Amino acid sequence: MxxxxxxxxxxxxxxxxxxxxxxxxxxxxxxxxxxxxxxxxxxxxxxxxxxxxxxxxxxxxxxxxxxxxxxxxxxxxxxxxxxxxxxxxxxxxxxxxxxxxxxxxxxxxxxxxxxxxxxxxxxxxxxxxxxxxxxxxxxxxxxxxxxxxxxxxxxxxxxxxxxxxxxxxxxxxxxxxxxxxxxxxxxxxxxxxxxxxxxxxxxxxPVPREHIPPFLSFVWDLFRYRRKMLKNVLLRSPLAARGVEGVVSLLERVGIDPTLRAEQLPLDRIHALWKEWKEEGTR
Known part of the structure; x- marks a missing residue:
């Protein structure tokens, strides 16, 4: 036609x-x-x-x-x-x-x-x-x-x-x-x-198919407060049990400046943070 x-x-x-x-x-x-x-x-x-x-x-x-x-x-x-x-x-x-x-x-x-x-x-x-x-x-x-x-x-x-x-x-x-x-x-x-x-x-x-649903939830949560510093965002997450010092230490360990915002994170750092998030949930 x-x-x-x-x-x-x-x-x-x-x-x-x-x-x-x-x-x-x-x-x-x-x-x-x-x-x-x-x-x-x-x-x-x-x-x-x-x-x-x-x-x-x-x-x-x-x-x-x-x-x-x-x-x-x-x-x-x-x-x-x-x-x-x-x-x-x-x-x-x-x-x-x-x-x-x-x-x-x-x-x-x-x-x-x-x-x-x-x-x-x-x-x-x-x-x-x-x-x-x-x-x-x-x-x-x-x-x-x-x-x-x-x-x-x-x-x-x-x-x-x-x-x-x-x-x-x-x-x-x-x-x-x-x-x-x-x-x-x-x-x-x-x-x-x-x-x-x-x-x-x-x-x-890096995300197996069986982990896709929780990964999607993790990303949406991460960007829900996209203009807040990551250390403050994570204090609203399962990682909050680590306290402020623990969250800051975790971010630095995976190569992330705690004062950055989610919208500033490249993909590989988000994946590294997801790995820590997931492991925290299994402890």
Whole structure:
């Protein structure tokens, strides 16, 4: 479909099924065929692979994926779009899983591990979905379109104003590439902000999968008081039992100035601090 024909086709399908984009699901449909093509290219697909698509909507990206000879599992929360997908792609290697992906993916994952995950994620739940996959141990190559601000936070390095808990969590498990930005004019209805496409490559992580949930809690706690000195932050943590002198000694031992703030810590120092935090919890 071309840039002009797809919006027309989309409106026809939705009108026939009595549907419209629902704000409660944060729905903004990508209508630029060239952008869809770039997303598929970023996935580096191979025929026969299984790809999970989050929020396929009426199947614009789905069609491109199927053209690559892959098997698609689409997680769709909107019943109306589920009916469109089944009508449009009957007979294709497409499995539709109805419901909120955060409630359904683990059941599918128990028997079908994807090679790739892709999706134009709703702005209001994008971070929640990505972290839910991570917490559940789904760590595979992923390409997502998210709100530009969220993408910049995910890809940020220490020293950047966007650097925070989300940056640390993502960098601990992935190499995050911010590929390109997408203007509001590429969507229907148009959002008020720009979007960005990013790619996540799994990397060797110092955090074993069974320790991912407590690690996420540790990072969120560390950055909850991001502008407080670390020694004061840790006095609100399980390390408080060591007292002020003990906390200061611990920080110095792992190469951290106790007067620094969480937003000033590079990734390797956060990992060193996590190791101490975890060991304290097992004593």
């Amino acid at each position: 071309g840039e002009t024909s797809y919006p027309i086709r989309m409106r026809e399908l939705m009108a026939r099924h009595g549907l419209s984009a629902l704000k409660r699901f944060g729905q903004h449909f990508l209508v630029r065929d060239d952008v869809l093509g770039r997303i598929v290219q970023a996935l580096d697909l191979h025929p026969g692979e299984q790809v999970w698509e989050i929020g396929p909507g009426i199947g614009a990206l789905t069609a491109h994926l199927l053209d690559e000879g892959v098997e698609v599992v689409g997680f769709e929360i909107d019943r109306g779009f589920v009916s469109i997908l089944r009508e449009e792609f009957g007979g294709a290697p497409l499995t539709i899983v109805e419901g909120d992906v955060r409630d359904t993916w683990r059941t599918v994952y128990a028997t079908r591990v994807p090679h790739r995950v892709v999706g134009n994620l709703p702005y209001n739940v994008a971070t929640s979905i990505i972290l839910d996959f991570l917490e559940g141990g789904l760590i595979v190559p992923q390409v997502f379109m998210v709100q530009k601000e969220v993408a910049e936070r995910m890809a940020a390095s220490v020293g950047s104003s966007a650097y925070g808990a989300l940056s640390v969590i993502v960098a601990t498990f992935y190499r995050c590439e911010l590929l390109f930005h997408v203007p509001p004019t590429a969507f229907h209805p148009r959002p008020k902000v720009w979007s960005s496409v990013l790619r996540l490559h799994p990397v060797a992580s």
